[in-house]
Amino acid sequence: MATIVPSYLEDYVHPVIITSELSAQPFLDYTGSSEFFAPALRYDGSSSERNARELAEQARALDADVIVAIGAGKLADTAKNVAEILDLDLIIVPTLACACAAYSPYSVDYDDEHRFLGVPVHPRNSIALLVDSSLIARAGADKLVGGIGDTIAKWYESAPVFDQASDLTVFDRLAYHSAHLIHDMLLEESEPALEAVRAGDYDNELVRTLINTIIGLAGTVGGFGGVRARESGAHSVHDGLTHVAGSAATMHGEKVAYSVLVQLLVEGKESEVQALLPFYATIGLPHSWRQMNLEFTDGNLQTVADFAAAPDSPFHAAVPGVTPAQIIEAMRTLETLA
Structure with missing residues (x-):
């Protein structure tokens, strides 16, 4: 499933990936790729509204018409915030199974000290959730x-x-x-x-x-x-x-x-x-x-x-x-x- 993510992007012109330092390389190694199929932005691990706004501005500058989230739960929550800010479709490819964040229609937001702030519910969910259990399992028990x-x-x-x-x-x-x-x-x-x-x-x-x-x-x-x-x-x-x-x-x-x-x-x-x-x-x-x-x-x-x-x-x-x-x-x- 992870190897065919680009096939889900045929209706879009400027997909933008949001990933992390910890998720990027395992995904590339698993798919046998040396680089991503689209511009890739790195989130900072905070799952904060601040970082979501920063990433939204970067994605807007790339003329994004769809967001592709590749990573774990906090990254998925951040990408959901970004997609709502930009009013764009979202595709999620989880690399860990630490929670149901990739499936759910809400985000869990934290401040920069990783303290819980709130749980905003989004008006729409991702249009595709691509779960490749073999990729996820490789992260370890x-x-x-x-x-x-x-x-x-x-x-x-x-x-x-x-x-x-x-x-x-x-x-x-x-x-x-x-x-x-x-x-x-x-x-x-x-x-x-x-x-x-x-x-x-x-x-x-x-x-x-x-x-x-x-x-x-x-x-x-x-x-x-x-x-x-x-x-x-x-x-x-x-x-x-x-x-x-x-x-x-x-x-x-x-x-x-x-x-x-x-x-x-x-x-x-x-x-x-x-x-x-x-x-x-x-x-x-x-x-x-x-x-x-x-x-x-x-x-x-x-x-x-x-x-x-x-x-x-x-x-x-x-x-x-x-x-x-x-x-x-x-x-x-x-x-x-x-």
């Missing part, structure tokens, strides 16, 4: 672990929100069942899929299924379920963690996976946390601040809890009236379980 962490949250974040609703539409129900299917598949198939990647079996069917689950199937949860299914407790805690010094070194999905456990403890579901811990240990997801190389201090805990329990936080959709004190207690309890 550790990158997929982050994707598993972000994706398993689909069930734990959406289920309590749906369970409290009395007006579920047929699309809500589809999102609910999709999230449950994702949960079951990840628990059963993640470990053998990761083993296949470590063995260099990049075309393994389990590997393809895992990647399609992280990018595509996960995207359908928020796609069909809307705001109820996109985020609640775990992503609120994640977003708070981005305000802690050093958190940018931990992958998005790893922080989300940790935050799932915090949400479950706030809900009073310690038995579910205990059931998940062996799975986390097996595939390498963090369940403590130490594993994320973060300082477990009163100040840092307060920073995360205040952000996650803010009045406009989606955590309230899962646990109405959640307080910073509850979140701090959950984080302290989790350290004792880990």
Whole structure:
């Protein structure tokens, strides 16, 4: 799939690529090319509105009529912002499966210190999403672990929100069942899929299924379920963690996976946390601040809890009236379980 990207550009005259230093060479190596098929701009890794505006000006100067994003989740989010600024079509070629960003119609924006700012929803999505699982798998099993962490949250974040609703539409129900299917598949198939990647079996069917689950199937949860299914407790805690010094070194999905456990403890579901811990240990997801190389201090805990329990936080959709004190207690309890 990655080798035929130019065939999707026949209706355009001036395609412009947005990629990164980390994604460019793996894509060229995989496709057997020495250079890109169109002018290539480099994003700076920030997933910021500032960088999106800068790239939009550069693309405008090249008379771009379509944007081609080649890279991971933050790059895809940046490219979605650029495409909206310029009102252009967008084609996305993911090089990692760390989240469903390539599928979703929204971006996650950060400031220049990698602190969470917001989630703008775009009026339209990409016109093509080209997922080449063999290319993605070559990035290594550790990158997929982050994707598993972000994706398993689909069930734990959406289920309590749906369970409290009395007006579920047929699309809500589809999102609910999709999230449950994702949960079951990840628990059963993640470990053998990761083993296949470590063995260099990049075309393994389990590997393809895992990647399609992280990018595509996960995207359908928020796609069909809307705001109820996109985020609640775990992503609120994640977003708070981005305000802690050093958190940018931990992958998005790893922080989300940790935050799932915090949400479950706030809900009073310690038995579910205990059931998940062996799975986390097996595939390498963090369940403590130490594993994320973060300082477990009163100040840092307060920073995360205040952000996650803010009045406009989606955590309230899962646990109405959640307080910073509850979140701090959950984080302290989790350290004792880990």
